[in-house]
Amino acid sequence: MTTTTATVPTPDETARTASATPPVSVRRKWTEHGLMFVAPFFLVYGLFLLWPLVFGVGMSLTDDNITGSGGQFIGFDNYVEALGDSNVWSSLWNTVWFTVLSTVPLVVMGLVFALLAHHLRWVQWLWRLTWFAPFLLPSGVVSLLFMWVIYPSDFGFADQLLAEFGLHPGIGWLTDTRYAMLSIVLTTVWWTVGFNFLLYLAALQSIPQHLYEAAELDGANGWQRLTRITLPMLRRTTGVVLVLQVLASLKVFDQIYIMTSGGPDNSTRPILQYVYQTGFTGYRIGYASAVSYIFFALIVIVSLVQLRLSRRSGEESR
Known part of the structure; x- marks a missing residue:
């Protein structure tokens, strides 16, 4: 039988081997850090977000025109003009007013529906389908659907329903300044409450x-x-819902543009529609860029305030 004797390296040999082997960090390639996997994302992120952001800032400092004329550097003249433009402030007020009117019912109704679905377990799948299905519809479909429902004539379902109860039909749901914004809010609540409903339902089940x-x-x-x-345990979820809902409402454009085009008398025109009209109808791209960046600054401020408030409420609940 052959006996194998293991050779034990001397301390000098061990030291020479360790010095000849490069550190692990030196031998690592850039692919081992995951850079190869995130590089496509950074490329797309920089190409379609960072570069347009920087390019838009430069454009807002010029009198650039969509027709190709202009483009001269004018400094902060566009921002000064925008801060003194009554159309900017009225459109901004319409946006804020829509946000206030839509956020409260969307948060409260989402919570109430989630509580009902959580306790009525035998029909929970029906509640989920009923309230989340509209959220999957495009904004154009929802807007046209509600325009048919509240059409101010005998053709509209709402007026026919009012006539059945002996009430006076023919209300200008989208043509009267008293009802136009409320009609858009009603459309938005029916369309998007399902998202908040699912967030609350998932939190309740946890x-x-x-x-x-x-x-x-x-x-x-x-x-x-x-x-x-229940309500204390849902405090973090409520903070998330509020942040998402406020940001989504501030960016409203689609349903208002389709249903009222900002009317009547610009009473429902949001700030994004004014940016669109100024840039693509009035051809003032530079000025429209300045207005959009003022609105962007407002969104950043609102987001930071809400984040601070949510952190403070989270610290107090501990």
Whole structure:
């Protein structure tokens, strides 16, 4: 039988081998850091987001025109003009007013529907389908559908329903300044409440059941379990829903442009529609860029404030 004797390296040989082997960090290639996998994303991100952002800032400092004329550097003249433009402020007010009117019912209704679906488990799939299905529809389809419903004549479903109850039909849902914005808000709420509904429903299903069982053993009724357990546990989800909803409402354009084109008397025209009209109808690309960056600054400020408030509420709930 042959016996194999293991050779133990001396300390000098071990030291020479360690010095001859390069460190692991030196031998790593750039592909081992994952750069090869994220490089396409960075390329697309820089090409379609960062470059247009920088290019738009430069354009806002010129009198560039869509016809090709102009393009001379004028500094901050566009921004000064925009801050003194009454159309900018009225459009901005319409955007803020739409955000206020739509955010409150979208958050409250999303929470209420989620609570109902969470307790009515035997029809939960029907609730999900009913409230989330409209969210999958394009904005054009939803706008045209509601235009048919509230069409101000005998053809409109809403007026026919009012006539059945003996009420006066023929209300200018989209042509009267008293009802136009409310009609658009109603359309938006029906269309997008399903997204908030699913966020709340997922959060409700993640609440530990033993909290409710312990509260029930302590004699807590349904209202106490809702206010002491459910709503505090949903505080973070409510913060996320508020941030997403406010940002989405501030960027409103599609349904207003289709349903009213900003009318009547520009009472529903949002700031993005004014940017579109100034740039592509009035041909003032430089000025439209300045207005859009003022609006962008407003969105950034609102986002930072909401983020700060959500962090503070999260720290207080700990």
